[in-house]
Amino acid sequence: MHHLVASPTSGDHVVLRPGSPKALRIGASRFKDLSTAVECPAWLVEAGRNLWGLNLAQVPLSGTVLVREPQPYGWIRATHEVNLGCNYDCEHCYLATKQFSGMELDDRMRMLQILQDAGVLWFQITGGEPLVDRYFREVYTKAWDLGMIISILSNGSRLHDQRILELLDARKPQTITISVYGASETTYNALTRTRGAWNTFIKGIQAAREAGLCLRASLIVTKHNAHELDEMRGLAERWFESYDEYPIMGPTIYGGPESMFSQSYEHLRSRKPFTGCNAGTTFFHVDPHGHASLCKIGRDPYVDILTEGVEGLKRLNQIADVELQRAGACTGCGIQASCGVCPPQVKLYRQSKAPLATYCQHGKDREEVVRWLL
Missing domain, CATH: 3.20.20.70 (Aldolase class I)
Structure with a gap:
């Protein structure tokens, strides 16, 4: 069972400890070194001690650090x-x-x-x-x-x-x-x-x-x-x-x-x-x-x-290129830049036939909302 995870992420590389908020960012060369190392390298031994209280000196890398393979897709x-x-x-x-x-x-x-x-x-x-x-x-x-x-x-x-x-x-x-x-x-x-x-x-x-x-x-x-x-x-x-x-x-x-x-x-x-x-x-x-x-x-x-x-x-x-665009009743809206509702959620509000004032800044009639909720 591994103690650390090393992984590419968003054009960078990180070492993480499950259950800990602390992370170590490393360069591409150090990440590549982890793929071939037999023991935890000195820089990781130091980081393990300082960040997570781990003693990694002369510890085999295999079984201690799970090194994730780079993928070409960009999902994080x-x-x-x-x-x-x-x-x-x-x-x-x-x-x-x-x-x-x-x-x-x-x-x-x-x-x-x-x-x-x-x-x-x-x-x-x-x-x-x-x-x-x-x-x-x-x-x-x-x-x-x-x-x-x-x-x-x-x-x-x-x-x-x-x-x-x-x-x-x-x-x-x-x-x-x-x-x-x-x-x-x-x-x-x-x-x-x-x-x-x-x-x-x-x-x-x-x-x-x-x-x-x-x-x-x-x-x-x-x-x-x-x-x-x-x-x-x-x-x-x-x-x-x-x-x-x-x-x-x-x-x-x-x-x-x-x-x-x-x-x-x-x-x-x-x-x-x-x-x-x-x-x-x-x-x-x-x-x-x-x-x-x-x-x-x-x-x-x-x-x-x-x-x-x-x-x-x-x-x-x-799908994102289509679904995240304002459409329908929002077309031509003058305050889209300050709208707080994402397009997919607007679609659900319309399906529910909720009063405009529950989700749109153009909807000023709050009394209508009260009547609808009650």
Whole structure:
């Protein structure tokens, strides 16, 4: 089992330690040296000691450093939904029906190999709730063993499972980001519409903290828990390394409006201007069926990577050129440069028939939003 990963990335080369935020940038010549070295070179011994507290003196390189082969495709990051199912039933969930389905194990292993062949280094595992997926441990182990630096998005309810804790302790993730739905048992259980959810959430967080895992928080703010926002912030400051707040409820991935009715009107705010992104160029998303798309929002068109392989991912560049352009009702808009909604998300808002004021700066009639939400 490797301790370090050496990999090309964005025209550069890095050495990373799974589970650590610290990274070492190295030149092309040093990266090439790692491909033929028998023992860890002196510069890596020094870096290992100073950055990660590792003693690499006279240690064989093989089995200590996983050196990833350069790839010609330019992909750096990917996210993967292991399923769309969840053990919660949150009203605000953008996945809507939350059905358990997806690839069998052999296809998941093949998909991960394709991602490595594409050059994916930073890999986010999400769901649904990924920790309740029947193949989570196998997918996580395979991705980690391929040299991917993994982050996990979870509700934390299964982090107390000893099998999962042992896996994450042996093969450290970079971070685990936990969605926080309240600061009290009553509010948390009501929002998740799941009996006992608060207790398993607390149990999971305590177990992960004791295991020394890096935890971050996403505070999900809806009309059902907004009255506890200050308490949620306090909880996050005590238990997590850092946190972000998510107060805007968008449409479902199918363009349905049902997730938006949990919006706290008081917390509906303007977004930062959308100035483009790297979706379809250095980043992509893979759903439970092996369909690669621009991102979690822009799911169509997609590439079936199990059928088309790594070469098929090249089509995402062409898809991005089309899907990331303003079109339809946005054509001719005079304030596009300050618009905070990406084109694929605008498409979902239109499908949901949401009031213009929920997502467009031209929509000034906030009373219409209030009436619609109520």
